[in-house]
Amino acid sequence: MNGLSATDLLGLFGHFTLLSLLAVGGAITTASDMHRYVVVEHGWISDAQFTASIAIAQAAPGPNMLFVAVIGWNVAGALGALATLIGTLLPSTALVLAASRWAAQRRTTRGVRAFTTGMAPLTLGLLLATGWVLAEPFLRDPARRWGALALIVVTVLTMTRSRISPMWLVGLGAVVGAFGGV
Amino acid sequence: MTDDAATAAPHSPADLFFSFNKLALQGFGGVLAVAQVELVERKRWLTRDEFVELLSISQVLPGPNIVNLALMFGDRHFGLRGALAALAGLMLVPLAIVMTLTLVYARFSAVPAVAGALRGMGAVAAGLVVSTGVKLIGTLRNNRMGRPLCAVIALLTIVGIAGLRLPLVWVIFGLGSLAVALAWARLAP
Numbered sequence: 001m002n003g004l005s006a007t008d009l010l011g012l013f014g015h016f017t018l019l020s021l022l023a024v025g026g027a028i029t030t031a032s033d034m035h036r037y038v039v040v041e042h043g044w045i046s047d048a049q050f051t052a053s054i055a056i057a058q059a060a061p062g063p064n065m066l067f068v069a070v071i072g073w074n075v076a077g078a079l080g081a082l083a084t085l086i087g088t089l090l091p092s093t094a095l096v097l098a099a100s101r102w103a104a105q106r107r108t109t110r111g112v113r114a115f116t117t118g119m120a121p122l123t124l125g126l127l128l129a130t131g132w133v134l135a136e137p138f139l140r141d142p143a144r145r146w147g148a149l150a151l152i153v154v155t156v157l158t159m160t161r162s163r164i165s166p167m168w169l170v171g172l173g174a175v176v177g178a179f180g181g182v
Numbered sequence: 183m184t185d186d187a188a189t190a191a192p193h194s195p196a197d198l199f200f201s202f203n204k205l206a207l208q209g210f211g212g213v214l215a216v217a218q219v220e221l222v223e224r225k226r227w228l229t230r231d232e233f234v235e236l237l238s239i240s241q242v243l244p245g246p247n248i249v250n251l252a253l254m255f256g257d258r259h260f261g262l263r264g265a266l267a268a269l270a271g272l273m274l275v276p277l278a279i280v281m282t283l284t285l286v287y288a289r290f291s292a293v294p295a296v297a298g299a300l301r302g303m304g305a306v307a308a309g310l311v312v313s314t315g316v317k318l319i320g321t322l323r324n325n326r327m328g329r330p331l332c333a334v335i336a337l338l339t340i341v342g343i344a345g346l347r348l349p350l351v352w353v354i355f356g357l358g359s360l361a362v363a364l365a366w367a368r369l370a371p
Contacts, residue, residue, distance in 0.1 A: 025350035026246040056283050058307075059300050062206045062276020063213055065246040069277060070284050081281070089269075092245030093253055097265060099243055100254040110369055118365035119238035120325055121332040122358055125339025126241065127214075127315030132344040134308035138301070148305040155309025159215070160316055163223050166215050167208040169306050177302020178295040 004044070004076040009083055012038075012075065016068065016087030021095065027065040027088055028054075034071060044075045138182065147182040189226045195260050195267035201225065202252055202271030210303055213248045213272070215310035218317065221255070228255070234321045242354055248272065326368050327361075335361050 015037050019030040031054065038044045053074060057067035072084030106112045138148030155169050176182060192198045205220040206213055221228045240250035249272065256268030290296050322332040338357055342348045
C-alpha cells in the first residue's frame with residue numbers, strides 16, 4: 001500500500017486537483033468520486049478504510065476536509081497525504097482569492113449587492129438543512145432518538161443564549177455518548 | 183444598516199494564524215459554528231451581516247466553506263500573506279492531530295465507549311450547525327427582498343436539501359440564480 005509509483009502518485013494528485021474545482025459545498029460532496037477512484041477503480045484502500053477516514057476527520061478538531069489527507073495517507077503514506085491535501089486545496093484556493101478580490105472591488109455595484117442579498121436567505125436555509133441532515137440518522141433510530149434530541153436541544157439553547165465555546169458542549173456530548181446516552 | 187458593527191480587526195498575519203488555529207482546535211465535527219462565535223461574538227472582527235456575506239460567497243465557490251471563509255477574511259486584511267496565515271492556522275495543528283488519530287484509531291475503534299462518544303459528539307455537532315443558522319436569522323431583517331420572500335427562499339432551500347435530498351449544486355445554482363434575480367429586481371435604482 002505504500003509502494004505507489006510516481007505515475008500513480010501524480011495520477012492521485014491530478015484526480016484530487018480536478019475534484020477540487022467541482023467541490024461546491026465542500027470536499028465531502030465529491031467523496032463519492034474519491035471513493036470510485038481510490039477504492040473501486042484502483043483498489044488502493046478498502047471500503048472500511050475509506051469510511052473510517054471520513055469518521056476520524058469528523059471526530060477530530062479542525063476542518064472536516066482533512067479527511068482527504070487521511071485517505072492520501074492510507075493510500076501512500078506521507079507523500080499520498082500531501083498529494084491529496086495539496087491537490088484539494090490549490091485550485092479552489094486560487095479561485096477563491098481571485099473571486100474574492102473581484103467581488104471586493106465591486107461591493108457596491110448592483111450585481112454584487114443582488115448576489116449577497118439574494119444568497120443570504122439561501123445560506124441560512126442551507127445551515128438549517130445541514131443541521132437536519134446531520135441529526136436525522138440519530139432521530140430515526142428509536143434507541144438513540146431521545147438522547148440525541150436532548151443533546152441537540154441543549155446545544156441550540158445554550159449556543160443561542162450564551163457565548164461559551166462550543167467545545168464544552170462537544171465534551172458533554174462525548175461524555176453522554178460514552179456512557180451509552182446516545 | 184447593521185445592528186452590530188465590527189469594532190476590531192486582526193493586527194497581524196500572526197494574529198490571524200493563532201486566532202484561526204484556536205477556533206479550529208475547538209471545532210469538533212465542523213468549524214463553522216466556532217468561527218461564528220469567535221469572529222462575530224468574541225473578537226468582533228466581523229458583523230453578523232459580514233459573516234453571512236462571506237459565507238454566501240464561500241458557498242458558491244468550490245472548496246470547504248470554512249476554508250474559503252478563512253482565505254477571504256485573511257486576504258481582506260493582509261492580502262496573500264493574511265490568506266495563507268489564516269489557512270495555515272486552520273489546517274496545520276488539526277492535520278497533525280488527525281494523522282495521530284489515524285495511527286491510533288485501529289486499536290480503539292472496537293471499544294463501545296469510544297463509538298458512543300463519537301455518536302454523542304455527532305449529535306452535538308448537528309445542534310451546533312442548527313444554532314448557527316438560528317443565530318444568523320436576524321440578519322435577514324435588513325434584507326432588501328423583505329422578510330416574506332426571504333422566508334420562502336430559506337424554506338425552499340430546507341425542503342430541497344433536507345426533504346427532497348436534491349444535489350447541493352442544483353439548489354445553489356438553481357434556486358440561487360432565482361433568488362439573485364429577484365434581489366436584482368428589488369434593487370432597481
